[in-house]
Amino acid sequence: xxxxxxxxxxxxxxxxxxxxxxxxGELEEAERTVxxxxxxxxELKRLKAANENRQQLEQVVQRLxxxxxxxxxVVRIG
Numbered sequence: 001x002x003x004x005x006x007x008x009x010x011x012x013x014x015x016x017x018x019x020x021x022x023x024x025g026e027l028e029e030a031e032r033t034v035x036x037x038x039x040x041x042x043e044l045k046r047l048k049a050a051n052e053n054r055q056q057l058e059q060v061v062q063r064l065x066x067x068x069x070x071x072x073x074v075v076r077i078g
Contacts (some may be wrong), residue, residue, distance in 0.1 A: 004047050011040040 014037040021030035061071040 004044065004051075007040055007043050007047065011037060011044065014040060 014033055018030050018033045018037065021027070021033060064071045064074065
């Protein structure tokens, strides 16, 4: 199971936990759970951005290969 899938399951369980806390009237615990949920959403956004960056890099490497350039030989300038 991927990290992204585990994080999605975690977020889903936190939603359920918030509902339970609201039903029981445990507002402080529901509020703490909201913060955990937001952290989970931030992590999902970070994972999505990392995946998009990886895909962009793979596209650049593929274009370089199509032009006969070895990506391993490209030196970062800056």
